[in-house]
Amino acid sequence: MHDFLILPGDKPAARSVLLKARRARTQSELELAAGRVEVHLSALVRRIGPTTIAAYQPFGTEPGGDLVQVLRTAAPAARIIVPLTLPDRDLDWMVPDDAAPLGLFAVASAQLIIVPALAVDRTGLRLGRGGGSYDRALARADRGATVVALLHDGELADAVPAETHDQRVTGAITPLGGVVWFATGGL
Numbered sequence: 291m292h293d294f295l296i297l298p299g300d301k302p303a304a305r306s307v308l309l310k311a312r313r314a315r316t317q318s319e320l321e322l323a324a325g326r327v328e329v330h331l332s333a334l335v336r337r338i339g340p341t342t343i344a345a346y347q348p349f350g351t352e353p354g355g356d357l358v359q360v361l362r363t364a365a366p367a368a369r370i371i372v373p374l375t376l377p378d379r380d381l382d383w384m385v386p387d388d389a390a391p392l393g394l395f396a397v398a399s400a401q402l403i404i405v406p407a408l409a410v411d412r413t414g415l416r417l418g419r420g421g422g423s424y425d426r427a428l429a430r431a432d433r434g435a436t437v438v439a440l441l442h443d444g445e446l447a448d449a450v451p452a453e454t455h456d457q458r459v460t461g462a463i464t465p466l467g468g469v470v471w472f473a474t475g476g477l
Contacts, residue, residue, distance in 0.1 A: 296450040308408040312351035324355035326465035335364040340401035381427040405440035409447040414458035414472030417450040428457035
């Protein structure tokens with residue numbers, strides 16, 4: 291069973307609370323969380339067996355470690371694509387180590403999409419850093435794709451502040467809780 295965080299009702303205040311908690315984590319806590327998330331994610335990837343995976347490269351206090359390498363190890367035959375942020379904050383996609391853009395709709399080819407989040411609520415709504423980049427990208431995703439957010443423990447929320455354009459995820463991975471599925475989907 292998971293404890294669900296109660297967040298402020300507006301996005302800036304909720305982001306502030308979550309980012310403050312992430313900044314308070316020690317380097318050893320971040321490394322331990324990354325390792326645990328990687329184990330759960332690798333098991334999920336092997337279970338799904340995707341041929342295309344859309345992912346991102348975590349930075350700062352985001353969980354996930356060297357995500358691209360983890361995915362290459364878990365699914366050596368899969369095509370991995372990562373976002374390329376455009377000036378309008380939309381996301382184009384490219385294969386790591388290849389700067390050639392694949393286009394905004396390349397995400398539609400992915401069976402597994404791994405997204406960053408600051409929190410996810412009981413219904414699968416995710417709270418990101420702002421700007422709507424992933425909401426726009428997820429609107430282009432195949433409806434049958436598994437969309438998973440990577441979180442720290444304590445970042446599952448009872449509710450996140452949301453707007454009409456916000457997209458849901460089908461699951462989240464936390465270091466201690468593993469994969470959590472929402473009513474929007476799951477395996």
